[in-house]
Amino acid sequence: MSVLAFASHAPRAAESPGGDDGSIALGPSNAFVTSPTVREITDRALAYLEAGYAVHFSGPAGTGKTTLAFHVAAQLGRPAILLHGDHEFGSSDLIGRESGYRKSRVVDNYISSVVKLEEEGRALWIDNRITTACRLGHSIIYDEFNRSKPEANNPFLSILSEGVLNVPALHGRGEGYVNVHPQFRAIFTSNPAEYAGVYATQDALLDRMVTLRFGHYDRAAEIAITVSKSGLDRDRAARVVDLVRLCRSEGRDPNYPTLRASIAIARVLAARGGEASFRNPVFLWACRDILSPAAPNGKSEGAASSAFVDLLLRRFESAAVNDEAATRSDRRRDLQAPQLEGGT
Ligand SMILES: Nc1ncnc2c1ncn2[C@@H]1O[C@H](COP(=O)(O)OP(=O)(O)O)[C@@H](O)[C@H]1O
Ligand SMILES: [Mg+2]
Numbered sequence: 001m002s003v004l005a006f007a008s009h010a011p012r013a014a015e016s017p018g019g020d021d022g023s024i025a026l027g028p029s030n031a032f033v034t035s036p037t038v039r040e041i042t043d044r045a046l047a048y049l050e051a052g053y054a055v056h057f058s059g060p061a062g063t064g065k066t067t068l069a070f071h072v073a074a075q076l077g078r079p080a081i082l083l084h085g086d087h088e089f090g091s092s093d094l095i096g097r098e099s100g101y102r103k104s105r106v107v108d109n110y111i112s113s114v115v116k117l118e119e120e121g122r123a124l125w126i127d128n129r130i131t132t133a134c135r136l137g138h139s140i141i142y143d144e145f146n147r148s149k150p151e152a153n154n155p156f157l158s159i160l161s162e163g164v165l166n167v168p169a170l171h172g173r174g175e176g177y178v179n180v181h182p183q184f185r186a187i188f189t190s191n192p193a194e195y196a197g198v199y200a201t202q203d204a205l206l207d208r209m210v211t212l213r214f215g216h217y218d219r220a221a222e223i224a225i226t227v228s229k230s231g232l233d234r235d236r237a238a239r240v241v242d243l244v245r246l247c248r249s250e251g252r253d254p255n256y257p258t259l260r261a262s263i264a265i266a267r268v269l270a271a272r273g274g275e276a277s278f279r280n281p282v283f284l285w286a287c288r289d290i291l292s293p294a295a296p297n298g299k300s301e302g303a304a305s306s307a308f309v310d311l312l313l314r315r316f317e318s319a320a321v322n323d324e325a326a327t328r329s330d331r332r333r334d335l336q337a338p339q340l341e342g343g344t
Contacts, residue, residue, distance in 0.1 A: 023079035023138050031229060053209065054160050055188070055209060056189070057069060062260045064225075069189050079136075079139070080141055081132065085148040135181060160205075165177070216259065223237050232270040243287065251291075251294035261294075269286070295308035
């Protein structure tokens with residue numbers, strides 16, 4: 001996922017003359033699904049942001065963190081700058097860097113026989129995204145920030161606690177401290193499990209933000225999102241979501257497969273048609289391809305993990321048949337009930 005979920009975002013014109021400031025304007029997206037849980041987390045995040053705190057969405061992959069970060073940033077109504085954590089980042093990639101050298105030359109030749117040459121060099125400074133956001137009061141969405149090395153994220157320590165960005169390389173020019181614009185806000189996301197052991201997230205940084213923990217959405221929200229992102233009808237989307245949730249509870253990892261698997265299977269089904277049943281070959285191979293990495297033995301390729309998916313499909317199918325039978329008999333009972341009452 002990413003920016004594309006917000007179809008209405010558009011590159012924003014530079015706020016200051018001299019070029020694009022790299023920000024995007026976020027607007028509402030028709031594909032965004034709200035549910036009571038989504039509304040609640042959005043409200044909580046906005047309350048912390050309005051009170052001046054940075055927020056941090058932490059949780060497993062596919063739980064809607066990035067999507068919600070965009071949604072919340074859109075509510076702030078400010079241009080947003082997007083950063084994606086990267087282990088190659090150094091802090092100069094985030095706060096700025098020297099971009100060359102400006103030379104001015106003074107030629108002093110009052111006296112035609114004497115030419116005095118004076119050269120002055122001045123490094124040109126390129127504001128990078130954090131510096132730009134701090135100066136102009138943009139919102140920063142820093143997705144998967146714990147993929148970056150902790151030292152690259154150090155500039156955020158003083159931004160978030162003192163409201164000042166320290167740019168050591170500019171100290172010589174008297175511009176070394178940038179006061180953070182009062183409307184600057186930051187939304188971080190991270191997946192602690194995925195990057196455990198890569199870079200431990202800095203405690204000092206976490207201490208300066210409010211962390212909201214994400215889990216998988218409830219069934220109703222997962223169905224609504226799957227419908228919205230695939231165009232599949234609700235009944236078939238519900239079957240896909242139920243199968244993926246079953247796979248999550250029976251497979252190798254309770255957080256895997258994610259909502260992305262439901263969306264992927266649903267999209268294939270929407271494109272190719274047919275029932276969400278193993279009797280439909282399209283559904284069968286899509287489930288095998290997309291879900292088999294979730295098998296307890298899913299990391300080793302091969303027939304065993306497909307067999308796990310087949311087993312789930314059969315169990316799922318017979319449960320659905322039983323459900324249908326139960327619903328039919330419920331309906332029969334409902335139809336009979338008034339007659340019975342009337343008869344007594
Ligand atoms: N509220 C929502 N409305 C619509 N689509 C959503 C919503 N939340 C998540 N999604 C979709 O679910 C998938 C996973 O969401 P994403 O935000 O990328 O998760 P994460 O960042 O936690 O890995 C994406 O395809 C995304 O578009
Ligand atoms: Mg994400």
